[in-house]
Amino acid sequence: MSENVDININGKDMKAPKGSLLIDKLLDENIHIPHFCYHQALGKDGNCRMCMVEIEGQKRPQISCDTPIKDGMIVRTTGKNIEKVRRDILELELINHPIDCPTCDQAGECKLQDYYMESGFYESRMNLESKNHARKREDLGANVMLDQERCVLCTRCVRFCSDITKTNELGVISRADHSVIGTFPGKPLSNPYAMNVVDLCPVGALTSKDFRFKQRVWFLETFNAICNGCAKGCNIYVDHRKEKYKDDVIYRFRPRVNKEVNGWFMCDEGRLSYAKENENRFTTAIVEGSESNVSNAIAQTFSKISNDGKTLFLLDGNLSLEEIKNLKSFANILNANISAYSPNSIDEDFGDDYLRNKDRRANTKSFEKLEINQSKEYFEESLKSCDNIIIIGNDYFDENLDLLDSKNSIGIFSHNTLTIKKCSIAIPMASFYEKSGTYINCDGIEQKVISKMKKNEPQLSVTNIIEELKSMIEKGDLL
Ligand code: SF4
Ligand code: SF4
Numbered sequence: 001m002s003e004n005v006d007i008n009i010n011g012k013d014m015k016a017p018k019g020s021l022l023i024d025k026l027l028d029e030n031i032h033i034p035h036f037c038y039h040q041a042l043g044k045d046g047n048c049r050m051c052m053v054e055i056e057g058q059k060r061p062q063i064s065c066d067t068p069i070k071d072g073m074i075v076r077t078t079g080k081n082i083e084k085v086r087r088d089i090l091e092l093e094l095i096n097h098p099i100d101c102p103t104c105d106q107a108g109e110c111k112l113q114d115y116y117m118e119s120g121f122y123e124s125r126m127n128l129e130s131k132n133h134a135r136k137r138e139d140l141g142a143n144v145m146l147d148q149e150r151c152v153l154c155t156r157c158v159r160f161c162s163d164i165t166k167t168n169e170l171g172v173i174s175r176a177d178h179s180v181i182g183t184f185p186g187k188p189l190s191n192p193y194a195m196n197v198v199d200l201c202p203v204g205a206l207t208s209k210d211f212r213f214k215q216r217v218w219f220l221e222t223f224n225a226i227c228n229g230c231a232k233g234c235n236i237y238v239d240h241r242k243e244k245y246k247d248d249v250i251y252r253f254r255p256r257v258n259k260e261v262n263g264w265f266m267c268d269e270g271r272l273s274y275a276k277e278n279e280n281r282f283t284t285a286i287v288e289g290s291e292s293n294v295s296n297a298i299a300q301t302f303s304k305i306s307n308d309g310k311t312l313f314l315l316d317g318n319l320s321l322e323e324i325k326n327l328k329s330f331a332n333i334l335n336a337n338i339s340a341y342s343p344n345s346i347d348e349d350f351g352d353d354y355l356r357n358k359d360r361r362a363n364t365k366s367f368e369k370l371e372i373n374q375s376k377e378y379f380e381e382s383l384k385s386c387d388n389i390i391i392i393g394n395d396y397f398d399e400n401l402d403l404l405d406s407k408n409s410i411g412i413f414s415h416n417t418l419t420i421k422k423c424s425i426a427i428p429m430a431s432f433y434e435k436s437g438t439y440i441n442c443d444g445i446e447q448k449v450i451s452k453m454k455k456n457e458p459q460l461s462v463t464n465i466i467e468e469l470k471s472m473i474e475k476g477d478l479l
């Protein structure tokens with residue numbers, strides 16, 4: 001650890017690690033500093049010059065992204081002079097900008113727009129006819145569209161592909177004010193993390209083909225969640241909107257910074273998995289082939305369960321720690337076996353040495369922590385001896401439906417599956433983003449999330465369902 005030294009920013013004394021970048025201190029202290037090219041995940045490049053500050057004793061303003069902190073440094077980010085310098089740089093950035101904010105997907109979360117508004121630049125000195133034009137719709141490859149005219153050439157996208165994914169699809173082509181971002185011939189932007197360049201782009205040059213023109217960002221609300229696409233447990237934002245008289249709809253997942261887990265990024269497959277949360281949901285309970293309300297389905301489940309040791313619970317790896325704990329204690333009450341066998345959850349093709357983990361279950365570590373048996377042998381043995389099987393989210397039987405022929409099967413699912421058709425009772429449950437709970441990722445990091453979805457008909461978590469069954473047992477005469 002480097003030594004902490006005294007510095008003064010905008011008249012306020014503070015400590016900062018000697019030699020660290022001034023811009024990091026400004027960002028960590030939430031001191032407003034306009035910047036395009038610097039990003040904490042990508043480091044400095046020094047090309048945009050937007051992050052200028054005044055440093056006492058220096059003749060000219062300095063870029064804070066390439067200024068190491070020294071003891072006794074006195075820094076100013078505000079004031080007439082430095083604001084004028086930044087405003088002039090911004091004017092330069094805007095010389096060839098197409099000024100198409102009303103039709104730009106980034107409007108509302110665009111750094112160029114924000115800086116323009118705060119610098120009070122309401123009249124342009126540029127003649128619109130003399131602007132350089134470039135391609136407005138350049139398909140870079142899977143999921144990403146480029147508008148070359150809006151680009152400020154910060155090179156964040158280029159550096160992401162060279163330094164983070166090391167796939168090198170992007171580069172700066174041509175010179176001077178004809179410079180544009182583009183892909184190399186025969187090398188589309190198609191790495192599994194490509195869509196992170198959309199978040200990195202500080203302007204509306206790179207947009208997601210999936211999200212563009214679907215929703216204005218200022219109508220969206222956001223809450224924090226954990227991606228359930230694999231055991232990494234990337235931290236995400238869920239951007240959703242509930243329109244009047246309609247149900248809440250998710251429009252996108254975006255990465256949320258957690259330096260311990262996923263840094264600033266997430267994979268494209270996890271990002272696009274939001275779509276399946278809007279589709280194919282299992283929402284109406286079924287009892288003996290007919291639609292039912294959830295209370296009746298739970299009451300019917302109560303009438304079928306017994307503690308004769310002939311019940312098996314089969315759990316899915318995307319349940320929260322709290323749900324698994326509850327299921328375990330319920331299985332104990334029923335003297336039942338409990339298994340988390342899930343042979344389809346390991347996907348060697350998906351795993352890599354960056355974020356994507358071959359274990360496609362979000363909470364396998366919770367099974368280990370709670371000592372839930374995951375072995376094939378235990379599952380097969382328990383299946384042979386059980387009469388009742390309660391399947392919670394696990395898709396094992398989708399490919400083995402005939403194994404349920406002689407069983408009394410009860411399913412609790414968030415999405416429609418083939419297994420539901422074989423269940424005498426099926427109860428809908430909340431999906432991962434609709435419930436609060438704890439997940440332990442592949443590195444043993446425990447993460448708790450609190451859901452804020454506003455569904456018209458909120459689904460019960462497994463904990464709610466089990467609590468109801470337990471209270472029936474306490475009140476009633478089960479068994
Ligand atoms: S496309 Fe966006 S991220 Fe890439 S250089 Fe241009 S402004 Fe920067
Ligand atoms: S790496 Fe895994 S947890 Fe992260 S976004 Fe992708 S699927 Fe989700």
Ligand code: FES
Pocket residue numbers: 034035036037038045046047048049050051052063064065066
């Ligand atoms: S952020 Fe410092 S020069 Fe671009």
